Amino acid sequence: MSYVRDVGALARKDLLLELRARDTLPAMLLFVVATFVVFHFALPASASDLAASGLLWVAIVFTALLGLGRAFVPEREQRMLDGLVLAPCDRSAIWLGKGIATLAFLGAAEVVALPVFALFFHGLSAATIAAVVLADLGICAVGTFLGAMAVATRARDLLLPLLFLPLAIPIVIGGVGASVVDAPGRYLGFLALYDALFVLVCWATFEYVVTE
């Protein structure tokens, strides 16, 4: 059970850092609302509600990218990652702790963003909300993992979107499908499958990202 404790400690560290700095979450909130406004002007007058639903998922993915880009910055700036790796915990705990913290930020941003979306465009179905929850799990699992790699490269901020977007395409498909279709069960099931597969792969291989 010390694994669970390690994960909790790591997640709490990131949440506390954000609570004190208060920079990532406000930025994500402003970004997502600004994006909605841009969408309103980007959609032609005859665009259907369905188009707006699709754009919701674009907004979620790019807002998540914004938060993910910042996720490992403290570790890089203060070289904390070496210290974390030396700590006597299973390395995958680093990924899980960071992922949970990022999930909290993304969730917090969506708690505001989703009602705003419903206000600007049209209402949100329960299926959409369920899809957002499932998608967030996949986004944070994969995004945190890739963020850890990207931060160790020369290209850093440039690289994370390139790595993340191809892997986000199935999430967007699942999310849009669930939002748009009458029988969303298949799409929600697909999102759950995506989450299960990629959480497993991330958890199993994160050790190799931080060690040699």
Place this chain on the structure above:
Amino acid sequence: MSTAEKYVTAAYCAIFALVLVYVVIIALKVQRLERDVDALEERVAERDEEQEREAAAVVG
């Protein structure tokens, strides 16, 4: 076959022929390079052994 189809066939065959010629040439070149590198490594190993023997002879 119509004329257009003959051109398509000819294009496919020409492209594949070029690819195959390239592959054969490169494969032979790489094989020759490998043999050269093998020979070089042999000579370096022999030279290292000789140096070790000379060093041992000096010490002994």
Place this chain on the structure above:
Amino acid sequence: MSRERAEFADVGRTHRIPLSTLAAASAVLVTLALVLVFFVAPNDADQGFSQRIFYFHVSIAITAYACFGLGAWKALMHLWKRDPRADLESYVAIHQGVIFGILVLVTGSIWAKISWGHWWLWSEDQLVLFLVLFLFYAAYFMLRFSVDPGPQRENFSAVYALFGVVLIPVSFMAIRLAKQAIHPVVFTRHGPNFGGWILVAYVVSQIAVLVLAYTLYRVELAGKLVDVRLRRLREATA
């Protein structure tokens, strides 16, 4: 020096089939495939002559998957068994996979133009899947060349290659789901009725493209290994 020699100088002996044999086999098989596809197999009832591109389009697609699979396998060997050559082999396999993947997109696009009049069709699962995979594996190269050579770069590449092999079936499922709800199928295509010479032509062209790809893989790998050995020789004789 001697330990490194043991790691790399074995390349000629570890691979059982010599390069010249592979190159000759490729030449023979591809020629045979061309003959079968263009001169022996009958015309497709629905689409006529343009359907013949599928013999190569499908063969190339399956070969690309095989290359990505080999890349992922070698990546696993690198992470799990610490095989010293596996990283290079994984990289070369993925490189070949991307080359063949681009060919899938090109041949698919040509077919789409001839058959439906558009250079791109979102309704073609294979094309869309390869577009996603191309984006993914192109990012592989950006990742790899953004890190200095060393154990970290090898680990990152290996892990990413494993992600890719999970992404392939997931994306395939996603694209099919997308077609049902988001992009209703506008153009449908009848698959060829497999039988007789059509089957023979397909099997031969599939084997031919696989052997060709493996030859290219071995050639590129051998070239890179020679580079490594030359560099070490240069250091040893400096």
